[in-house]
Amino acid sequence: xxxxxxxxxxxxxxxxxxxxxxxxxxxxxxxxxxxxxxxxxxxxxxxxxxxxxxxxxxxxxxxxxxxxxxxxxxxxxxxxxxxxxxxxxxxxxxxxxxxxxxxxxxxxxxxxxxxxxxxxxxxxxxxxxxxxxxxxxxxxxxxxxxxxxxxxxxxxxxxxxxxxxxxxxxxxxxxxxxxxxxxxxxxxxxxxxxxxxxxxxxxxxxxxxxxxxxxxxxxxxxxxxxxxxxxxxxxxxxxxxxxxxxxxxxxxxxxxxxxxxxxxxxxxxxxxxxxxxxxxxxxxxxxxxxxxxxxxxxxxxxxx
Amino acid sequence: xxxxxxxxxxxxxxxxxxxxxxxxxxxxxxxxxxxxxxxxxxxxxxxxxxxxxxxxxxxxxxxxxxxxxxxxxxxxxxxxxxxxxxxxxxxxxxxxxxxxxxxxxxxxxxxxxxxxxxxxxxxxxxxxxxxxxxxxxxxxxxxxxxxxxxxxxxxxxxxxxxxxxxxxxxxxxxxxxxxxxxxxxxxxxxxxxxxxxxxxxxxxxxxxxxxxxxxxxxxxxxxxxxxxxxxxxxxxxxxxxxxxxxxxxxxxxxxxxxxxxxxxxxxxxxxxxxxxxxxxxxxxxxxxxxxxxxxxxxxxxxxxxxxxxxxxxxxxxxxxxxxxxxxxxxxxxxxxxxxxxxxxxxxxxxxxxxxxxxxxxxxxxxxxxxxxxxxxxxxxxxxxxxxxxxxxxxxxxxxxxxxxxxxxxxxxxxxxxxxxxxxxxxxxxxxxxxxxxxxxxxxxxxxxxx
Numbered sequence: 157x158x159x160x161x162x163x164x165x166x167x168x169x170x171x172x173x174x175x176x177x178x179x180x181x182x183x184x185x186x187x188x189x190x191x192x193x194x195x196x197x198x199x200x201x202x203x204x205x206x207x208x209x210x211x212x213x214x215x216x217x218x219x220x221x222x223x224x225x226x227x228x229x230x231x232x233x234x235x236x237x238x239x240x241x242x243x244x245x246x247x248x249x250x251x252x253x254x255x256x257x258x259x260x261x262x263x264x265x266x267x268x269x270x271x272x273x274x275x276x277x278x279x280x281x282x283x284x285x286x287x288x289x290x291x292x293x294x295x296x297x298x299x300x301x302x303x304x305x306x307x308x309x310x311x312x313x314x315x316x317x318x319x320x321x322x323x324x325x326x327x328x329x330x331x332x333x334x335x336x337x338x339x340x341x342x343x344x345x346x347x348x349x350x351x352x353x354x355x356x357x358x359x360x361x362x363x364x365x366x367x368x369x370x371x372x373x374x375x376x377x378x379x380x381x382x383x384x385x386x387x388x389x390x391x392x393x394x395x396x397x398x399x400x401x402x403x404x405x406x407x408x409x410x411x412x413x414x415x416x417x418x419x420x421x422x423x424x425x426x427x428x429x430x431x432x433x434x435x436x437x438x439x440x441x442x443x444x445x446x447x448x449x450x451x452x453x454x455x456x457x458x459x460x
Numbered sequence: 461x462x463x464x465x466x467x468x469x470x471x472x473x474x475x476x477x478x479x480x481x482x483x484x485x486x487x488x489x490x491x492x493x494x495x496x497x498x499x500x501x502x503x504x505x506x507x508x509x510x511x512x513x514x515x516x517x518x519x520x521x522x523x524x525x526x527x528x529x530x531x532x533x534x535x536x537x538x539x540x541x542x543x544x545x546x547x548x549x550x551x552x553x554x555x556x557x558x559x560x561x562x563x564x565x566x567x568x569x570x571x572x573x574x575x576x577x578x579x580x581x582x583x584x585x586x587x588x589x590x591x592x593x594x595x596x597x598x599x600x601x602x603x604x605x606x607x608x609x610x611x612x613x614x615x616x617x618x619x620x621x622x623x624x625x626x627x628x629x630x631x632x633x634x635x636x637x638x639x640x641x642x643x644x645x646x647x648x649x650x651x652x653x654x655x656x657x658x659x660x661x662x663x664x665x666x667x668x669x670x671x672x673x674x675x676x677x678x679x680x681x682x683x684x685x686x687x688x689x690x691x692x693x694x695x696x697x698x699x700x701x702x703x704x705x706x707x708x709x710x711x712x713x714x715x716x717x718x719x720x721x722x723x724x725x726x727x728x729x730x731x732x733x734x735x736x737x738x739x740x741x742x743x744x745x746x747x748x749x750x751x752x753x754x755x756x757x758x759x760x761x762x763x764x765x766x767x768x769x770x771x772x773x774x775x776x777x778x779x780x781x782x783x784x785x786x787x788x789x790x791x792x793x794x795x796x797x798x799x800x801x802x803x804x805x806x807x808x809x810x811x812x813x814x815x816x817x818x819x820x821x822x823x824x825x826x827x828x829x830x831x832x833x834x835x836x837x838x839x840x841x842x843x844x845x846x847x848x849x850x851x852x853x854x855x856x857x858x859x860x861x862x863x864x865x866x867x868x869x870x871x872x873x874x875x876x877x878x879x880x881x882x883x884x885x886x887x888x889x890x891x892x893x894x895x896x897x898x899x900x901x902x903x904x905x906x907x908x909x910x
Contacts, residue, residue, distance in 0.1 A: 270851050271523070277848050292845060305693065307604035308590075308597040327593050328516070328586015331604055333526040337695040339843045343526060343586065346517030367515045368586030429844060432695060 227360025227378040230322060234359075236314030241402035241437075242296070242375055243317070244389075245419055247409075248443035250396045251276070251289040253453025260391035261293075261373070265362055268349045271342045273373035274388055276453075288443035289453050291396065293388070294319065294340040294373035295428070295436030302332035302341065311370070317402070317437050318377055320359040323369035332370055337432055341372045385410060394447065402437075469639040476636060479886040482731045484639055486883075489730070494879060497872040504869020507862040508583060516586055518862045524847055525840045525857040530584035532832040533867050536715070537577035537874070538687050539708070539828065541614070543716025544570025545680030548621050549673045558744055561736055561888045565723050566716075567622040572877035574615050576870050583866055603693050606686045614683045617676050623651075624669050628891040631655035647884070657891075684708045691835070697767075697778035698839040707759040711828065714752040714799075718824035721745050723878070725818035727887050736888050739814060746812030749821070753803045760799065774842045787838050790830055798827015 200212045227233060258274045265273060273293060280287040296319045303313050310326035313319050323344075333341045348365035357364060360377035376386035384390075389397045390410050400407030400416060407416045419425060423441040469484065471477040511518050521528045547566035551559040582588050598605055634648035655661060688708035691699035701707075721742065728737040767775045768783070782791045802820045805811045811820065837857050841847075847855060859867075 270854070272849075275849060277846055279846070301694070305602050305604070307599055307602040307608075308593045309599050310593075310597075325590070325593055325597060326587065327590045329584070329604060330526045330586065331602070331690070333523070334691075334696065334840065335694045337844050339524065339845055339847075342523050344515070345519075345522065346515040370586075 226356060227358030228381065229356070229358060230324065233320060233322070233377070234312055234314065236316035236318060237377065237380060238315070239403060240316040240380070242380065243400060243402040243407065243416060244293075244296075244375075244438045245398040245407050245416070245425060245441060246291055246438060247396050247398070247423070247441040248288050248290060249441060249445055250394045250447050251291055251443075251453075252394060252448035253278075253289040254393055256391040256393055257291055257388035257397065260387040264376070264387045265374075266348070266353065266365070271349075273340075273342065273371070278453075286443075287450050288446075289450070290440070291388075292338065292340070292428075293438065294375075295338055295434070295438045296375060298435035298437060299433060301335040301337065301434060305331045305335040307331070316377075316380075318375050320374055320377070321362065321370055321372060322359045323362070323366045323371065324357060326366075326369040328368040328370070330370065337429065337434065341370050343370050344368060469637070471636065475890055476632070478733065478735065479888060479890050480633075480637065482883065483633070483637065483886065490879075490883070494876065497876045497879070500865075500872035501869045501876065504866050504872065507865040507869070510862055511583075511866070512588070518860060520853070520857050520860050520863065522854040522857075523850070524843065524854055525837060527584075527836055527840060528857060529833060529837075529859050529863055529867055530580055532836040533829075533870060534577050534580045534584065535687055535708070535832045535836065536829050537573045537580060537870070538611070538684055539712035539715045539832070540719055540874075541570045541573035541577060541618070541716075542680050542684055542709070542712040543573075543720055544618050544621065545676045546713055546716055547720075548625075549677045549680070552673055553677075558741065562720060562724065562741065562745075564622070564625060564885075564889055565727065565882075565887060566720055567618065567625060568878055568881045569716075569719060569723060570618045571615075571622050572874050572881070574611065574618055575877060576874045578611060578615065579873065580866075580870050583870075603686065603689045607690060610679065610683045610686045614676075614679050617672060617679055621669070621672050621676060624665060624672065625889065626885050627652060627655050627665065628657065629886050629889060631657070632891045633885070644884075681709055684712045691839075695844070696839040697773075697775040697842050698782075698835065700775075701763060703759060703762050707756075707763050710752070710756040710759050711831065714749065714756045715825060715828035717745060717749045717752050718821035718828070721749065721821040722818055722825065725814055727882065728814070731882070731887055733888065742814045742817050743809070743812045746806045746817050749817075749824070750803055750806045753799060753806075753824070757799055757803065760795070774844055778838060778842045781838055781842070782834065787834060791834055794827045794830045794834060798824055798831065 199215045201215055201218065203211050203213055228235075253276050255276055258272050258276060261267065261274045262269065262272055267273060275292050277290045277292055278287060279290045296317055298313075298317065300311075300313055300319050302311050303319060306312075307329065308325055308327055310323070311319060311321045311332055328343075330343060333339075333343060344365050344367050347367050353364035355361075355363060358378070360374065360381070362371055362374050365371055379386055385399050385408070389399045389408075392409070395409040395411050398407035398409045398414070398416075398419065400413075402416060405416045406413055407419060408414070419441070420439060425439045425441050427436045427439055471480060507518075519528060519530075544567050547559055547563045552563065582591060585591065594605070594608060600606075630648050630652040634645070634652045637645070637648070685705040685708065688704040692701060692704040694700065724737050724741065724745070728734055764779065764782075768779045770776070771779065781787055802824050805820055806817065811817060841855075841857070
């Protein structure tokens with residue numbers, strides 16, 4: 157039953173995505189390589205429009221586009237992807253503060269460096285223990301304090317475990333920011349620095365941002381709908397971040413796919429501040445047998 | 461001046477004469493005072509216009525210090541508003557006859573403060589245009605919704621308490637005041653709702669006031685307790701405390717008593733009501749303030765001793781910051797100058813004279829305002845995870861001129877409501893007690909001591 161429903165759902169989903177995409181959005185994917193042709197004005201390229209017509213467009217008119225992925229519309233974005241329970245494992249022994257996760261996240265969410273969703277924190281548990289790098293994003297808690305305090309349900313928990321923000325509903329009271337023990341949330345204090353983006357809003361992409369509303373790491377559900385990994389996972393050069401479906405008990409960092417439970421068991425996985433009872437969906441593997449010396453991360457430029 | 465030209469209405473009753481005077485005369489000082497308040501409000505509106513245009517970026521609030529003086533000012537006004545219940549409920553039900561003349565002032569202050577609290581919380585919203593989402597998408601689980609519900613309840617009860625107590629005086633104004641503009645006459649006529657001192661009306665009014673004065677007490681306690689839960693339901697150091705409710709409520713009563721003393725001083729002086737607000741009142745209020753401050757001191761010790769003894773993690777960092785760090789000067793100034801010294805000083809009879817006690821009360825009020833700053837802001841600067849890779853501005857919080865002006869405008873607004881209300885209605889009850897309880901003389905305090 158469930159399987160059938162999900163199939164119908166995904167088909168409906170597919171049709172919807174097609175119909176909501178603009179001509180360029182649907183076809184532009186193949187043209188990122190063509191952008192260099194822009195100057196040679198005479199050449200033309202055949203494009204397929206969303207309603208099935210074949211058209212020719214001069215190359216000079218073609219522009220490359222980013223953010224081709226459109227998340228689900230508001231109502232669907234509240235539901236979550238069926239049969240999924242997303243989970244993330246961050247292996248602290250592999251992180252050298254390369255900051256590629258931060259950069260790719262900033263790029264795909266149109267964030268400026270002072271307002272990142274991901275932070276790589278320099279941690280030191282006590283005076284004698286050695287320091288380590290700790291990539292931190294929203295923990296998508298199963299008992300989320302931010303969702304509990306929101307007066308209007310602008311931040312919500314989905315069936316697939318993801319906590320999202322609907323910035324068309326957020327009233328900007330910032331109670332969620334006060335309630336989050338992990339400082340995961342950022343606020344659009346002024347107009348979003350990226351300017352106006354002409355794409356339909358979805359909580360799944362967190363784009364476009366809106367003045368006076370809260371935002372945070374969203375686990376990139378727009379990618380997940382296409383069975384792709386979140387940007388931070390694929391961007392990491394060291395395979396620090398594993399991501400997967402808890403129901404299938406598998407997580408992958410893009411290179412190797414492992415059993416989630418085995419990984420946690422073998423490498424003594426833990427959740428940050430378990431005693432708060434927030435039940436995070438992000439696990440950490442302790443920084444033992446490091447791949448890189450801590451100091452190596454210090455040499456990197458702080459903010460690119 | 462115009463008022464000097466034509467014959468001014470005179471009253472035979474001494475009390476009417478004294479109390480109506482302010483309603484008929486408009487002094488130059490009064491006009492200047494109102495003009496000054498309006499100017500401050502206008503600048504505040506300009507600052508708010510800028511905030512609406514550019515967003516909360518005009519404030520000094522950023523991702524870590526995400527709540528600033530708007531919230532601490534909100535807590536302050538909620539605290540002030542509790543004073544209404546102190547007089548119209550606690551003192552009244554305990555038959556403290558001396559406090560009766562002060563009831564109206566306290567009710568006016570309560571209404572004014574709660575209106576300002578509601579306004580300032582809207583100013584703090586990132587999206588005030590979506591205010592009605594609070595009703596449309598209301599989630600009853602959220603402490604903010606509890607606060608919205610309890611504040612509106614308290615607002616209604618406070619307005620009712622004030623209105624019911626002024627009906628007989630409104631009728632008196634309607635009947636006695638001839639020398640007032642037409643709109644004022646009409647206002648008195650409408651608002652007096654056919655009050656005619658009928659025994660039936662008086663009986664009904666008494667019954668309703670009694671019910672309300674009982675009903676307001678739990679609501680008043682709830683309003684500040686719920687406000688404390690906005691903080692206590694989070695994990696922030698200094699907020700994550702079971703002591704926060706009584707701590708807030710006791711602090712509110714202290715601040716409320718202090719603001720009444722200041723109001724008494726100015727009303728007495730400028731409305732020339734020395735015969736009605738007597739030194740005995742200041743003396744009694746001084747004793748009351750000491751009592752309320754001692755209760756607050758007790759909860760203060762409870763609030764800080766435990767965490768300061770244990771010094772656990774971020775809670776310890778927070779305590780260190782308050783006791784010996786960046787906020788130490790403010791903290792000790794507030795605790796000593798706004799709490800301990802007032803208690804000690806007010807133990808002396810000489811200090812309970814009108815002028816000294818008013819100055820001491822002003823210190824208490826200043827302390828109360830900055831205490832709320834210390835409750836709200838430093839807590840946010842000590843999250844569990846370290847603050848790293850942020851612009852320098854994210855680490856500190858120094859309110860911008862927009863924030864200060866909006867805050868000042870909220871004070872001006874608070875004072876303006878009080879000023880206008882005591883211009884429209886007698887600052888002390890004229891009629892009520894004569895009719896309601898003939899056997900209790902108005903100045904029973906003075907008589908008792910003879």
